[in-house]
Each structure stands twice: as structure tokens, then as C-alpha cells.
Amino acid sequence: MNNDFTEQDPVKLYTLHRTASRMLPGRNAPIGIFDSGVGGLTVTREVMRQIPEERIVYFGDTARVPYGSKSRETVIRYSRQNIRFLKTRGVKAIVIACNTASAHAIETVAAESDIPIIGVIYAGAKTAVNSTKNKRIGIIGTAGTVASNIYPHVIAQMDGNVKVYQKACPLFVPLAEEGMTDDPLTKEIAARYLQEIKDVGVDTLVLGCTHYPLLRSVIREAVGENVTLVNPAYETALELKALLKRENLLNDGKDDADGKDKYEFYVSDLAEKFTDFANSILPNDVTNTKKIEIEEY
């Protein structure tokens, strides 16, 4: 494995801007997480599990969901607005909990930022490269993520001998949002989408869309027991923890009693529907989702 991929590591990019004059948020500031909608809650769940002492501000862009079918340019514009909003909430670091936005926007927005911004692609790709024995990795995601070729690009930087096979699965998100996570039709669609990936004999498959962990069991059934499933949500939470530690930004627990909500949720539309979905997948009760006008940021 070639470890010489510092140039591609977006985690490092923000440091270029550390000379900026504004007072940066301290260690007890919250973490910002954004996604095109509800999918990023799978990442949020992992962050809550891995670093339970951290405060979180989540933004779900439910007015403009989905990002997966939109252009690079549009997704970058939306990501910049989302980041500007999260910065108004005083966050100390940002996680782009959306594969499409990570794919299109991470390099641009990380290079513009004075606080660390990480996406979900890098950690997932690194874990997949470390996991594969036969040097064949499968990637499933939205049309946007697949067309961006970000996973093959990042993986090639890490290990030029790995072959990457990609497949867009556009029906997975609506099926997950319809709650059809254990439906025979979903199984049939999964079997069909994943046949090619199976045929080429990958031993590792990246769930390259934050909704896909919700379909984990049908995906497992379709690819069989011998394929390692990589969930970038989990890997990203670990990467975030390591990053905060390295930067001396881990919450020290000394500033919790100031009356702020530990977890804040914001959306650009339909707060109530979001709250229902969030309560179905997060360990803590979500009661305080607020709607904001994201186009004003």
C-alpha cells in the first residue's frame, strides 16, 4: 500500500487557512454535520456512539434533497451554503455526511475553510483498501457519486493495484425512505443491482451512500457472507475522533451546563417528518428540529 497520498487528504487542507484572523471555536464548541436530508443521520448515530461527549449541530437539506442526481457545480454551491449556516452555529469542525457532497465538494470547501472539514469518502476508501485481500473492491452509491469517480480516484492514490467496480443503485434511497428495508421487492432489486459486482468477485463492498446501511441486511443477502461490507459512517466517526484528538479539539466536558442543547437539528423543509425519521434511527430523542431558509446563507 502506498501511503504517499497527503495531497489528496482533505483533512489537511484547512490548515492552510489557520492564519485567518477570526477567533476560532474552541474545544467545547459543537461538531457540525450536514447531509442532503436524513441519510447523514447514520453518520450522526456513529458519532454519538464513538464520541458521546461531543455536542452536535446537524443540518439536513430536506428542501433540496436529493443531491445524488445533481451536478457537481450545484452540489458545491449547496455545500457552501450549508457550511456557512453551520459556521453561524459556532461549530469547531464539520462532517459532510453525504457521499455525493463529499465526492463533488470536499476538496473545494476544505481548501476554503479555516476549520477542519471531513467527508465520508476518504475514511471508507481507506478501510476498504486495508480490508481487501484480492484487490477487488466494489462501490455502490447514487448516480452522482458513481459518475464523480471519486472512490476509484481516491483508492488509486492509496493502492494502484486495486481494481474498483462501481454500480449506481438509484432506487435504494426511495426504497429505504419508503421503509421497504425488508421487502421481497427490495431484495429482488438488490439482487439485480449487485449481480455484476458479485460476478467480478469483489471481496469488499463500500456502502457509498449514507442511506445504504439501512438496507444492510438485503445487501448482505444479495452479495453473500464472504464479502466485507464497509460502512463509511462508522469509519468517518473514528476518523473524526482521531482528528479532534490530534488537533486538541476533543470536548473536555467542562462546558456542558450552559443550557445549550447537546444535539441541535436543523432542516430546510418539513421539520416534523425529519423528526419522525430521526427518532427511528437515533439513540436519543429528537424533539427540537428547526426549519431554516438555507438559500439565505
Add this chain to the structure above:
Amino acid sequence: MNNDFTEQDPVKLYTLHRTASRMLPGRNAPIGIFDSGVGGLTVTREVMRQIPEERIVYFGDTARVPYGSKSRETVIRYSRQNIRFLKTRGVKAIVIACNTASAHAIETVAAESDIPIIGVIYAGAKTAVNSTKNKRIGIIGTAGTVASNIYPHVIAQMDGNVKVYQKACPLFVPLAEEGMTDDPLTKEIAARYLQEIKDVGVDTLVLGCTHYPLLRSVIREAVGENVTLVNPAYETALELKALLKRENLLNDGKDDADGKDKYEFYVSDLAEKFTDFANSILPNDVTNTKKIEIEEY
């Protein structure tokens, strides 16, 4: 049938604003049509067939698609922006070729407008009421259209004795956009969605989403031969023609040689993808799709 529903007829509302001072577009100005994306092309196709002499400016809001899962407030805001854009193109009348936007926004935007604006709901509902013998009408559409209760509301104004049965079919749009219009899985999903509608014995079914005519054959198979399928796209084109005639706004063919494109297409994202889809369903070649920044309007 009670014909006393003038209050609910949005076609009439714009006349309140005819006193506005601006010079209104003349009879040879184009018709504006907008939709959340590509679905409205089924309406455009019918307008091209029914009134082939008319010029058309189409706007597909592909950056913010879909509208079906968004709130009333958001859909009204988007519709206002889309209308402001179409007015910059000098249109003489506007068709909201999207059931969700028609459901949420037509009354608001028609009441604000100095040119006629019609939606797809009213014409479809009227045809269904005229068609049903057993006074049982089914409506299928997006979650947004169904939740708005616009069809039951409009139909109740037309005939209080009609029973309306609604069913949201959220997977139909992604299935149509995946091109799975003749797939066994789509048939299975259609059978499942339409079972309730079939069980209550409707004799008329409104295809209450502009994508659904693309799935007409699987819907036909699911409901059987004895149910009349109402396609609001067709009915709306007829209504538009009657409206233009009544208002003396039909194109007289005397202003065609001024170098303007007869059909203009604009989108808010991914012009190329739109052009491909448009060419698969429109009779004329689409070559000139332009991308605009809809949030600036």
C-alpha cells in the same frame, strides 16, 4: 353535476389583476410551462399536439426536483420563482405542469398574476367527474399531491356525491426515471400500490403525477380494462387551447419568422441529461436546453 364552482376555478383569478399597468404580452408571445423536472414534458407534448402553432418556453426545475416530498410553503416559493423567470421570457400564459405545484400553489400564484395561469389538477378532475358512472374516482400521485387533498377538494366542489380514493405511489417517479417502464418489478409494485384502489371498485383513475403517463401500460395492467384512465396532461392542453381562444390569445401565425426558437427549454441543473430525456418523449428534437440560476429570480 353542480357547475357552481367559479370560486375554485383558478383560470379566472388572474383577471382581477388585469388592471395592472404593464404592457401585457400579445397573442404571438410564447406559452410558459414549468415543472419540477422532466415530468411536465408529457404536458408539453400534449400542448404541441393540440396547438402546434404555439411557441413554448419550458422550465424544468431540475436542481430542486422533486417537489412531491416538499412542503406547501416551499413549493409556493419555488413556483413564484419559476413564474418570475418565465415572465422574463415574455410569456402570455403559464401552465403549471406539475401536480404537486398545482396542488399547493395554483390559487396563490394565479391570484397574484396578471396573465392566466392554469394547473393540471382542475382539468383532470373535471374530466374524471364527467367520466365516472359509479361515482367512485381513484387518484394516484406523489405523497405531496395526496397529502394536499386537492383532488378530493376540487372534485367535491364539482359533484358532492362522488367518492374519491387516493393512493400515494412514491416509487413510480424513480422507476420511470430509471426507464423501468415495462419491468416485472414495476408491475409488481404497481399491483401492490393499486390493490386498494381496485378493491374499492373505482371506474375512473386519475394519473395525478405527470410522470405516470410513462407508466400507463403497467398501470392499465394493474387496474384492468374496465377502469377509465384520465391523463390530466391531455385535458390540460385542451383547457389551455380553450382559454387562449376565449381570451383572444391564440397565435395567429403572423409573427413566426422573427428568428426566435419556437420551443425553448431551460433547466436549473444538468441541461444535457434533460435534453436526452426530452428527446425520448417529445416529437421535435430538443437541442437548445439552457441552464439558469433559478434562485436569482
